[in-house]
Amino acid sequence: MVNRQFQDAVADAGGSQETHQRVIEVETEVLFDCTVNELYRETGGRKGDRSSLPTAAQTAYMANEVRATHELNAASTSYSHDQDERDGQIVEQVRETSRQTRKWLPW
């Protein structure tokens, strides 16, 4: 549910189609220092189904996406009208939120 709201916030902020994938890649890299592929592979999860990830990983994503949703909703009106710039701003917003979240994670 949280992930749907997060992706809705990306759409509402005017993110392009590819941006939905980019934000996932960037939050995963910052939160876990790896790719989505590696996260599933190393935890033995079922790809495409985050409920198969360890609880700690699910919680980290959830906490981050609640925050990122809020940040995107708050900042989206100030984003550029140029699509590429706007996508970049969304991705950077998610990166920054993820950095903040990372500080609270035990790893």
Added chain:
Amino acid sequence: MKLAKLKERVFRNWQQVNVGESAIAAQDFKSEIRQNFGDLRRKSTWEKALARYYAHRLVVNCLDAVSLIAYSLNFAPNSEYFEYRYEIMDEFLAFPEGLELIKVGLDQLNYSNAKDREKAHGFFELVSGQPQQRYRSNSVIANWGKRYLLSQSTAS
């Protein structure tokens, strides 16, 4: 998509496919494109590469399969990927995990509401095979697409 942007998008998708692998360089990129898709001066070379790497990226780094249905494979006419949608779907389904991810995504979607399904309209329209009827042979997703479009027309 203009050629310059097309090349940039191919590079970005290629990077995401290869991230985490041993050191990657722009040199590897060009030689890989040339080897797999042909003459770098031709736009069609880059279009084929875009479809392959975007699809590959979605397969390897799929966190939530439902996002494929709702966003990443849900092509709206205003998306820069729209004109390559059929090629992307072909490439996606050519990966061994592709169809399984679609099934997982459809299961996840099934538990949500009608609004969520509506959001995925572009995906269902694509796989239902209209107007090209390309995915008729792939009964699993084609049936889903048809059922969805039928429910839409009944509702309206």
